[in-house]
């Protein structure tokens with residue numbers, strides 16, 4: 001039987017080119033001052049609407065500790081949550097991206113692999129993860145390791161928000177199936193509420209996937 005360390009070692013070997021690729025891309029983008037967020041079809045207004053419904057009261061988020069996994073140069077939902085008083089620790093394999101976010105006042109950074117999170121069990125109130133799962137996870141074994149880590153570090157009732165735009169090696173149905181296998185609850189699929197984004201999706205058959213779930 002393969003133990004969890006061996007599984008992780010194999011996963012890291014599989015993902016090493018992706019990791020090297022992003023390290024280089026983010027370094028170059030920062031040099032060119034190209035620090036725009038990747039596309040998220042769920043707008044800050046959509047997040048406000050969904051989170052109000054999900055949590056009942058957004059005041060609850062004030063002072064909570066979230067991690068932004070694969071934070072890059074940030075995201076709309078990161079900004080939205082920060083305005084509500086959420087504190088952020090950013091996790092990325094790009095040193096430059098973490099330094100950028102710190103200098104922008106967008107949270108401290110931890111240089112780490114998202115599949116080996118350097119946080120204690122049940123220590124984090126929320127995880128956000130934007131345009132990460134689709135680009136960083138190669139197969140179901142990676143997904144299992146990743147969801148295991150998110151579940152481990154979240155406090156009971158901690159929330160997990162993910163949104164991605166574009167091709168993913170793992171299909172949505174599998175992700176949903178595994179969220180349930182890993183015991184995530186109250187899974188809410190997010191659809192863009194913005195009329196323009198909805199039309200764009202239909203016209204171009206855009207691929208996106210977004211949800212909120214709870215430990």
Ligand SMILES: C[S@@+](CC[C@H](N)C(=O)[O-])C[C@H]1O[C@@H](n2cnc3c(N)ncnc32)[C@H](O)[C@@H]1O
Nearest residue numbers: 022037038070071072092093113114130131136
């Ligand atoms: C497509 S970018 C998304 C950045 C940002 N969240 C956004 O939506 O604009 C993917 C990010 O994941 C980071 N990343 C890739 N593999 C990672 C890993 N194994 N652990 C942590 N971060 C990783 C990359 O460095 C990059 O910043």
